[in-house]
Amino acid sequence: ITWNFAFAILSLLFNFALGLAIAIMFNEANFPFKKLIRSLLIVPYTVPALLTILIWRGMLNPELGVIDRFLENLLGWAPPWFTDQWWAKIAILLINLWLSYPYFMLICSGALQSISEDYYSAAQVDGASAWQQFWQITLPLLLVAVGPLLIASLIFNFNNFNLIYIFNAGGPPMAGTPTPAGHTDILISYVYNLAFTASRGVNYGFAAAITMAIFFIVGTITLLQFRYTNMWEEVSENV
Numbered sequence: 001i002t003w004n005f006a007f008a009i010l011s012l013l014f015n016f017a018l019g020l021a022i023a024i025m026f027n028e029a030n031f032p033f034k035k036l037i038r039s040l041l042i043v044p045y046t047v048p049a050l051l052t053i054l055i056w057r058g059m060l061n062p063e064l065g066v067i068d069r070f071l072e073n074l075l076g077w078a079p080p081w082f083t084d085q086w087w088a089k090i091a092i093l094l095i096n097l098w099l100s101y102p103y104f105m106l107i108c109s110g111a112l113q114s115i116s117e118d119y120y121s122a123a124q125v126d127g128a129s130a131w132q133q134f135w136q137i138t139l140p141l142l143l144v145a146v147g148p149l150l151i152a153s154l155i156f157n158f159n160n161f162n163l164i165y166i167f168n169a170g171g172p173p174m175a176g177t178p179t180p181a182g183h184t185d186i187l188i189s190y191v192y193n194l195a196f197t198a199s200r201g202v203n204y205g206f207a208a209a210i211t212m213a214i215f216f217i218v219g220t221i222t223l224l225q226f227r228y229t230n231m232w233e234e235v236s237e238n239v
Helices: 002-026 034-046 049-059 066-075 085-113 117-125 130-158 161-168 187-196 204-238
Strands: none
Touching (some): 002 034, 085 130, 085 161, 130 204
């Protein structure tokens, strides 16, 4: 469960940070080739996630993968993406970053355009630096618009079954566990393996118990979403 929360939170932070950075960069009026580069950066979002995950799995293949061959030719070594737990987790986070950053880029671009320039003009008169303007104006007002979407993304990543199962089925396997599990398994993929994969031991009762735990965790996050949505609105009124 620690990896499940770490995966959801780290995915949200990395994806949002990259999407926001690109959106801020494109928000500059004098950025060259803005439309062309933005169109190219949206391409990962237009490709079906299933196909993207399969492509990444092929590129990271230790025998025929393009990325592994490139790293071996360059460094003489390639990470064991499928056999080492830490490299497997890094690979999953990178693939999720590729899948999700265009979404955050789009929503952050829209939110940034809705922020009045009057705030920044007043801040410049007061002598605020660009960094202070970001923390005191841009980020608070941005969270008002995208805050609920961030929590929805957190919930989605908490139950991101497709990425985990298609890439490596939760592997590499853990040793010494009462029920078979993988180092990159999240709760929902673990439930699937318990309930429907005979090779890992079918256990409907345990799977049902974990499903109820997932329900309560997601329900708690949803309640926090409603609570903090009002808080973000109050922040926007005080900016």
